[in-house]
Amino acid sequence: xxxxxxxxxxxxxxLLVEWRSPARVSGLFFFALAMLLMVAFASPxxxxxxxxxGGTLWISLLLASTRSMDQxxxxxxxxxxxxxxxxxxxxPVAIYYGKALANTAILLAVTVAIFPLMVGLYDVPVRGDLSxxxxxxxxxxxxxxxxxxxxxxxxxxxxxASVLLPLLMxxxxxxxxxxxxxxxxxxxxxxPMLQGSSWLSLLVAFNAIHWSLSxxxxxxxxxDG
Amino acid sequence: xxAGSAWMLTGPNGSGKSTMLRCMATSLKPHRGHIxxxxxxxxxxxxxxxxxxxxxxxxxxxxxxxxxxxxLQAWNRLGRFEVDVDALLERVNLEPHRDHPVRAMSAGxxxxxxxxxxxxxxxxxxxxxxxxxxxxxxxxxxxxxVIRELRTSGxxxxxxxxxxxxxxxxxxxxxxxxxxxLLWAGTASGLLERLP
Amino acid sequence: xxxxxxIAGLLGLITLIVGHYLGLFWAPPERxxxxxxxxxxxxxxxxMFAMLVFCVAFVGALGYLLTSRMEADWLNEAAxxxxxxxxxxxxxxxxIWGKPTWGVWWTWDPRLTSATVMLLTFVGVILLRQATQSPxxxxxxxxxxxxxxxxNVPVTYMSVKWWRSIHQMQSTxxxxxxxxxxxxxxxxxxxxLLMTWFIARRWRIAKHRAMAEAPAPLPPAPQVTx
Numbered sequence: 326x327x328x329x330x331x332x333x334x335x336x337x338x339x340l341l342v343e344w345r346s347p348a349r350v351s352g353l354f355f356f357a358l359a360m361l362l363m364v365a366f367a368s369p370x371x372x373x374x375x376x377x378x379g380g381t382l383w384i385s386l387l388l389a390s391t392r393s394m395d396q397x398x399x400x401x402x403x404x405x406x407x408x409x410x411x412x413x414x415x416x417p418v419a420i421y422y423g424k425a426l427a428n429t430a431i432l433l434a435v436t437v438a439i440f441p442l443m444v445g446l447y448d449v450p451v452r453g454d455l456s457x458x459x460x461x462x463x464x465x466x467x468x469x470x471x472x473x474x475x476x477x478x479x480x481x482x483x484x485x486a487s488v489l490l491p492l493l494m495x496x497x498x499x500x501x502x503x504x505x506x507x508x509x510x511x512x513x514x515x516x517p518m519l520q521g522s523s524w525l526s527l528l529v530a531f532n533a534i535h536w537s538l539s540x541x542x543x544x545x546x547x548x549d550g
Numbered sequence: 551x552x553a554g555s556a557w558m559l560t561g562p563n564g565s566g567k568s569t570m571l572r573c574m575a576t577s578l579k580p581h582r583g584h585i586x587x588x589x590x591x592x593x594x595x596x597x598x599x600x601x602x603x604x605x606x607x608x609x610x611x612x613x614x615x616x617x618x619x620x621x622l623q624a625w626n627r628l629g630r631f632e633v634d635v636d637a638l639l640e641r642v643n644l645e646p647h648r649d650h651p652v653r654a655m656s657a658g659x660x661x662x663x664x665x666x667x668x669x670x671x672x673x674x675x676x677x678x679x680x681x682x683x684x685x686x687x688x689x690x691x692x693x694x695x696v697i698r699e700l701r702t703s704g705x706x707x708x709x710x711x712x713x714x715x716x717x718x719x720x721x722x723x724x725x726x727x728x729x730x731x732l733l734w735a736g737t738a739s740g741l742l743e744r745l746p
Numbered sequence: 747x748x749x750x751x752x753i754a755g756l757l758g759l760i761t762l763i764v765g766h767y768l769g770l771f772w773a774p775p776e777r778x779x780x781x782x783x784x785x786x787x788x789x790x791x792x793x794m795f796a797m798l799v800f801c802v803a804f805v806g807a808l809g810y811l812l813t814s815r816m817e818a819d820w821l822n823e824a825a826x827x828x829x830x831x832x833x834x835x836x837x838x839x840x841x842i843w844g845k846p847t848w849g850v851w852w853t854w855d856p857r858l859t860s861a862t863v864m865l866l867t868f869v870g871v872i873l874l875r876q877a878t879q880s881p882x883x884x885x886x887x888x889x890x891x892x893x894x895x896x897x898n899v900p901v902t903y904m905s906v907k908w909w910r911s912i913h914q915m916q917s918t919x920x921x922x923x924x925x926x927x928x929x930x931x932x933x934x935x936x937x938x939l940l941m942t943w944f945i946a947r948r949w950r951i952a953k954h955r956a957m958a959e960a961p962a963p964l965p966p967a968p969q970v971t972x
Contacts, residue, residue: 500898546890
């Protein structure tokens with residue numbers, strides 16, 4: 326019970342920091358938007374944009390998330406607040422889940438803002454079930470946030486963090502990226518074979534594995550950091 | 551170290567004052583040797599003992615984007631201390647700045663915030679690393695006051711400082727360190743007498 | 747002073763030469779693929795041992811997380827580097843097999859793709875190891891990253907399999923002829939011996955490096971004057 330309450334307090338603190346300095350969230354949004362435009366400039370025809378829409382969306386979010394995860398820890402490192410939390414009577418697990426939930430929420434906010442823009446920019450017809458799309462968005466953002474929050478803490482303390490975090494995260498989230506991209510695409514194009522739910526279940530499995538394992542290891546990483 | 555005593559660590563830069571305090575704060579694991587608290591190893595029992603140790607180091611353990619009030623409230627809620635944050639802000643004279651982001655505050659005011667954060671916990675052991683740094687005379691008086699107050703409530707204090715004449719006003723014992731070795735140990739006034 | 751692993755290494759090299767001779771000249775050509783099928787004797791043992799060596803890295807990682815002993819970290823370090831070499835070899839052999847059988851050097855089949863992702867994850871772990879000076883931090887980070895990378899391998903495989911699949915059926919000893927099984931086993935033994943040699947050597951290098959990095963002991967404490 327105590328852990329849940331502390332998780333909530335960490336989440337609350339995180340969202341308060343975001344609220345007081347919204348530059349990070351807006352930065353992520355414009356980063357993702359710039360990605361959508363850049364991909365359009367790099368594509369030979371507009372038809373390709375439409376068939377690539379799901380993948381482009383999630384690649385943009387993935388790149389944006391690697392920028393946001395180490396930033397989320399650099400605010401903790403600036404005045405040693407991370408160490409402060411370690412020495413405070415707080416469960417490390419609660420710090421991890423609070424921060425990971427906050428990162429999920431931030432990514433989700435960017436997704437919600439960017440998706441309609443992508444539909445307009447790429448002329449994507451949305452035929453499928455919107456609730457399925459929402460579920461895939463939530464699970465996809467959570468899947469990026471879980472390993473990102475853990476690796477963000479590691480790379481924030483390592484040399485060459487800006488390259489290291491993407492290098493560690495990209496191969497790890499391949500299953501999530503695949504499932505989220507394909508899932509988004511089948512839902513956008515209409516889903517007569519109901520493939521969306523199998524991609525969603527892959528995302529759920531990925532999240533189950535990474536949320537539990539990262540939570541298990543986080544205390545150790547924070548302690549030795 | 552008996553309860554309510556205050557120990558002052560002095561020595562040149564790099565003599566191991568901060569390292570010693572960080573080991574006592576369980577922020578660093580001692581490379582060799584053990585620190586005993588009531589006869590049990592501090593590092594082995596750090597999960598439970600951390601609740602009773604308060605540490606104010608060079609790092610203030612605050613979030614730059616939040617105001618002093620939000621910082622203290624967050625730490626208060628995280629530790630479930632239920633302390634009156636506004637009274638605490640008044641105690642360290644931060645009341646007028648309580649809603650400005652910490653980022654915009656001067657170094658001295660940040661130190662005061664760090665001191666307030668230390669007081670959220672009701673520690674049995676308080677560790678202060680250079681508590682007088684960046685503070686004006688009034689701020690130094692405040693630190694001395696806080697040390698005396700903590701001592702009367704039974705808290706043991708260890709502080710590292712290169713201003714022993716100020717520290718000695720509130721400390722009972724003195725230790726002199728050099729290059730990681732203990733040079734001298736005795737009373738705080740005894741330490742002052744031996745200073746050049 | 748000769749170390750035990752050199753004996754394993756020497757035997758491994760001899761077995762490898764014998765295995766290759768048998769595979770190239772003694773065993774009959776494969777029924778479907780002809781001489782190209784002889785790649786089977788190298789490709790499959792390399793694939794099996796790439797996975798097995800990463801299992802060793804995983805054991806080292808778990809060992810470090812549970813006991814905090816540096817020996818486990820050295821095992822982790824040794825096995826990851828050997829595993830990455832094997833993984834590169836595996837991908838090269840896969841490509842060489844792919845060209846005559848599928849007509850392309852590369853296809854997005856689940857095993858090939860997940861092996862590539864596996865390579866990238868473990869290369870990431872090696873780079874992470876190089877990004878820190880502190881041995882304790884390095885050991886913890888590397889152990890955590892190894893466990894996550896290892897657990898992710900089957901998930902990646904499943905996801906790519908759902909994505910698209912054209913890899914051929916796995917070969918089991920029942921579907922291949924007697925002499926093929928024998929040659930295959932010789933090569934498997936060679937790999938086992940060589941991997942033992944590699945990992946043991948690399949473990950010793952890690953150990954010596956850690957010894958060299960360790961801080962010199964403090965001088966004895968002087969008397970306290972009071």
